[in-house]
Amino acid sequence: MPSLATLLRLAALLVLLAFFLQPAWFEPLLRPLVQANAPAIYDRGNLFWLTMLHLRTVFVATLAAALVAVSLAILVTREAGAEFLPLSRSLVNIGQTFPPVAVLALAVPIFGFGEKPTLIALFLYGLLPIFENALTGLTTLPPAVMEAARGAGMTERQRLFKIELPLALPVILTGIRLSVVISLATATIGSTVAARTLGEVIIAGLQSNNLAFVLQGGLIVAVLAVLIHDALQGLERALAGRAHV
C-alpha cells in the first residue's frame, strides 16, 4: 500500500503531464490572474519543449559537475594529492560565497549570450556541493573497513573502486541531489542571458505583467524540483540500505 506522500507525488506528476498535454483544461484556473485580453497560458513557445530544454541544461551541467567534482575529491584524498586537501576545502568555502547571478554575469563576457554561460554557471555552482559531499564521504570511511581491505591485499585501485566509492556513494548522491535542486532553480536566471529555459516564461510574465505566466513557469520548476529531489532521495535510501546489508 503506497503511502500518502507517494500518492501526492504521483498526483503532482499527473497534473504536470496533464498541463503539458491539455493546457486548456487549466485556463479557467489561471484566467482570473490576467487582464481581460491577455493569454492565460504561455503562448510564445511550447511549454513541454522548454521544460525539456531546461532539464537538459541542468542534466548536462550536473553530469559534468559530478564527474569533475568526484574526480577532484578522489585526487585530493589520494596520497599524491594530499597536499591539495586543505586548499581545496578553503576554495570550496570561498566558492560558495559567489552569488549565482554574479557567476552568470561574469561568464557572459567570456562565453557570450545563450546557453553556454548558463551551463558554465550551473557547472561551477554545482561543483561545490558535490565536491564537499564526496570529500566527506571519502574521508569519513570506517577505519576498520579500510584496514580490512588493506589486510586482504587489495591494491589502492581496487580499494577505491570496490570499497571507498561504493561506501561513499550515498553521500555523493546527496551532494548531487542538492546540486540538481539548486541548478533547477538557478537555470531560470539563465534566461536573462537568453538561454532557453523555463525562466523565459517567468521573464515574459514579469515583462508583460502577466502573473499567470510567472506562476506557470515557477510552479513547473518547483514541481520538477520536488519530484526529482524525492526520486534521488529514494535512490539514496535504496543504495544506503544495500550498503548496510
Added chain:
Amino acid sequence: MAIGTIEEKERSGLRLDKLGIIIAALAAYGAFLAPFATFKANRIVQGEAKAIWEALPTALGYGLLALVSLAAILAFVKSSVSVRVAAALATLVALCLLIGIAADSLTPPGSSYARVSPASGFWLLVFAFALLLADALTRLNPGPGVRVLLLVGILALLGAMLASGHWDGLSIMREYASRAASFRAEAGRHLTLALGSLAAAAAIGLPLGILCHRVDRLRAGVLGVLNAIQTIPSLALFGILIAPLGWIAAQVPGAAAIGIRGIGVAPAFVALFLYSLLPMVANTVVGLAGVPHAANDAARGLGMTDRQRLVAIEFPLAFPVILAGIRIVLVQNIGLATIAALIGGGGFGVFVFQGIGQTAMDLVLLGAVPTVVLAFVAAIVLDALVEATRGRGKVQ
C-alpha cells in the same frame, strides 16, 4: 622502494611544490601569453588586447614580468609559508597598482571615450597569486581574530586604492563615475534588502525554531513547508509575490503609505525573508537538539524554569549553530538580492541586468564585483564569529 624515495627526497635540497607547479603554469600563461589589458576607442567597439609590455611603460612592464617570475619560482620550490605569503601579497599589490597605471598610459591624453579594462591575463595572474595566498594562509591556519584583521587590512588597501583615484582610468570606474549617485542608492537598497530580510527572518525564525524544537508535531510540518518554498525559483517567487502585495496595497488602508507595493522593494523583501526562514528555523532546531541532556538535567536540578533554562543554558549552547544559520542566510541574501532588480526592487542587480541588456560588461562588473565582495566579507566575518563562539563554548 618506498624507503628509497623518502631518502631521495631528503637528499635533494630543492623540493617542488605540486600546487606551485600549477600556480607557476597559470602565472606564466597569464604573464606571457594572455593579454593584460583591453583597450577600446569607445564603449561599444571591439577591444584591442595588450600584453604586459605593451600596456605598461617599459621599465614597469619588465619589472612586473620579473616580479611575477620570481614569485612563481618561490611558489614552485618548497619555500617557507611566510615567504609564500610575502610573494603572493607583493605580486597582488603590484598587479593592483600597475593595472591603474596601464589604464593611464593606454588612454590617449584628453580622451573621455577610450576605455581600458583588465583582460584575461590580469585576472589569471590575480587568480594564481590569490590561490597561492589562500594556500599559504590555509597552511598557517590563523585564528578567527587574525583572519578578520587580515580582511580589514585588505579592505583598507582596496579603499585607499579607490579613494586615491589610482583606478579612475579603468572602465569600471568610469562607469561608476557616471553613476556615482545611483550606485550609492542601489548599494543602500541592496544592503537594506539583505540585512533587513535577515533581521525579519531572525525575529520570526528564532521563536518558530524554539517552538518547533518543543512541539514535535509542528516540526515536520513547518520544515516541510519551508523546504517547499526553497524549491520555487527565486525569479518566480519574486514575481508571484507581486500579486498579493499589490492587492494588500490596494485594499488595506495605510499599507501603501508604509511602502507596500506590488512591484519594487516589498515583494523582494518578502521573498528574501521567506527564503531565509528555512536556514534560521532548521539551524535553531538542530542547535537546540544538540544541547547535551546533562546540561538540561543539571539546570532542571537547580530548579530553573523553562524560560530560564532557554535563556541561560539552551540558547547560549545552541548559539554557534544558530549563527551558522545566520551566515548561510546573509551570504545567500546578498546574492539573491541581485534578482530584485528584475522586479524593480533595486540593488546591485540593476547594474548587472542593465549591463547585460546593453552588452556593456564594465557595467555588469560594476554590479557583480561589489556583490561578490560583500558576500565574501560577510562569509569571512561570520565564519570567524562562528568559530570564536564555538571556541569559547569549549573552554567553558
